[in-house]
Amino acid sequence: MGKLDGRVVLITGAARGQGEREARLFAAEGAKVVLTDVLDGQGEAVAKDIGPGARYVPLDVGREEAWADAVAAAKEAFGKVDGLVNNAGILRFNELTGTPLDEFQQIIQVNQVGTFLGIKAVAPEIAAAGGGSIVNTASYAGVTGMAYVGAYAAAKHAIVGLTRVAALELARRNIRVNAMCPGAIDTAMSNPAQLDPEADAEQASRALDELYRKLVPLGRAGRPEEVARLALFLTSDDSSYITGQPFVIDGGWLAGVSVV
Structure with a gap:
């Protein structure tokens, strides 16, 4: 018996990296998974490799109408949605005062607005299904400062705040909302x-x-499978009394500076 038997979970940015590992792990734990991304060829290949319990749906997370289409496709495929992992994100390195406005806005649109739109689009479906969970991907840079990633850090800090507000508002609808804050993870984004x-x-x-x-x-x-295991914990009933919390997964980086 899997930890997610009977669940239907939509995962953004699932064509590679953390999202792909989350999709594969969730499927192995019994969930039907809806993989979304803008990398159509890779996303379709991952869904095909997972098997009949997976579907790929194109999704630009920064577009509200695209979210409506993705949710409709998920319900058509599996009848409901009772879990969401807001994983999609982009990273750019730049000195804050040298960051072009359009670059700053693009990062905010994908990382922060995309997470907001995901909650807005999927929470009503989770409530209609009787409840479930939302996991937002923030960052180590969402709970501390980091030079040369100002737009990214701003968006990830916002996701932590959004997670707490969503947890408060959605608890009465039997929806838990938590955030993951990964440090340096060995994916294409950081490598x-x-x-x-x-x-x-x-x-x-x-x-x-x-x-x-x-x-x-x-x-x-860190390894993407390590983040996937945290996402599984926060999605499954193993975390049934946890909501509104940021979970740092960074190998101890945030703990401080060692002099040794």
Whole structure:
């Protein structure tokens, strides 16, 4: 018996990285999964590989009408939606005063507005299904400062606040809302070498680990499957009395600075 038997969960940004691992793990735990992304070819391939309990639906999370279409497609495929993982996000590095306005707005539109639109579109469906959970992907940068990612940090801080408000408002509808705050995770977002077909993926991962060896007490970057397991915990009944909370998963990075 799986932890998510009978559940239908929509996961954004599920064509690769954390979202893909979440979709695969949720399916293995008995859920029907609706994978959404703007990377249609990759998303369709992942859904096909997972099997008949998965569907891929194109979704630009920053467009409200696209959310309505995605929810309708999910209900057509599986009859209901009672879980949401707002995973989709983008990252750009730039000095704050040198960040173009359109770049700042793009990051806010995808990361912050996309999360808001997901809650707005899916919460009524979860309530109609009798309740469930929403997991928002914030960041280590959503609970502390980080230089050169001002727009990203602003959006991720907003997601933490939005999570708390949503938890308060949706509790009476039997919907729990929590946030994950990952640190450096070995995905294409933090490790672009993964997108280079000629690159050695293992070597790229070792290089990322080396970069964070002195910053992170556990001495390495996180793995997407580790974040997926946290998403599973927050989606399943294992966390039935938890709502409105940000969960930092960063190998101890936020704990402080070691002098050793």
